[in-house]
Amino acid sequence: MNCRIVSCTNLAGPMAAAVFSVFVAVTTLAQRPAGAGPPPNNNPNIDDRVRQIDEGRLRGAETNVSLEEENQKRLQAAIANMKEDYKRMQVLRNDIARNLVARKPLEYKLVAEQTAEINKRASRLNIYMQARLPDEQKPSTLDELKNDEMVGALVRLCKLIDSFIENPALKNAATVDSKDAAKSKQDKADADRDLFGIIKLSAGIQKKSVSLIGSP
Numbered sequence: 001m002n003c004r005i006v007s008c009t010n011l012a013g014p015m016a017a018a019v020f021s022v023f024v025a026v027t028t029l030a031q032r033p034a035g036a037g038p039p040p041n042n043n044p045n046i047d048d049r050v051r052q053i054d055e056g057r058l059r060g061a062e063t064n065v066s067l068e069e070e071n072q073k074r075l076q077a078a079i080a081n082m083k084e085d086y087k088r089m090q091v092l093r094n095d096i097a098r099n100l101v102a103r104k105p106l107e108y109k110l111v112a113e114q115t116a117e118i119n120k121r122a123s124r125l126n127i128y129m130q131a132r133l134p135d136e137q138k139p140s141t142l143d144e145l146k147n148d149e150m151v152g153a154l155v156r157l158c159k160l161i162d163s164f165i166e167n168p169a170l171k172n173a174a175t176v177d178s179k180d181a182a183k184s185k186q187d188k189a190d191a192d193r194d195l196f197g198i199i200k201l202s203a204g205i206q207k208k209s210v211s212l213i214g215s216p
Helices: 046-101 108-129 147-165 178-212
Strands: none
Touching: 046 108, 046 147, 108 147, 108 178, 147 178
16 A cells, blocks of 8 residues: 655645736936026925935835745745645555554554544645535535444545545646646546545544544
């Protein structure tokens, strides 16, 4: 039950950052030749007013630059978080699968910790991805798992994570061909469905595991 680590580099596509361009205009006063008569505006405060306008533009430009830098920082932080969430979900999935293949008795404390982290990371990915489900596909409340259903539930969770991680909509987000728009839309719908399934099932397993801690 081996899985490859998924690269999340292309997931930056759906999260476009605002780019601000800065342009500072410098205002100058036209000088009339000597003896040509009075200047068109002999307001003694005109120089101060021009200076204020220029300073205001400069401050606006500095503000725009600061906003751009802040947006870039947020974008890079979001991408870093997504990469980390994907890697950790896969590592946790592999750890669970390895114990299942070895037919080791379930360590409920460990399972509770693993599924709690999977739930946390999947929920954070959902914030970034803004996953959506049609009303008819929205998950119902998960019935409490029985003791003998834990292994099967963990197998289902591993398969859901596999399906989600390998989804073409996520792996190829930056290289979508317009001719494949319909397929891309379906892939995204499948990814949303899998993500909701991971969140729901991991929460159910975690809850049941906590109740079984200390059980033989």
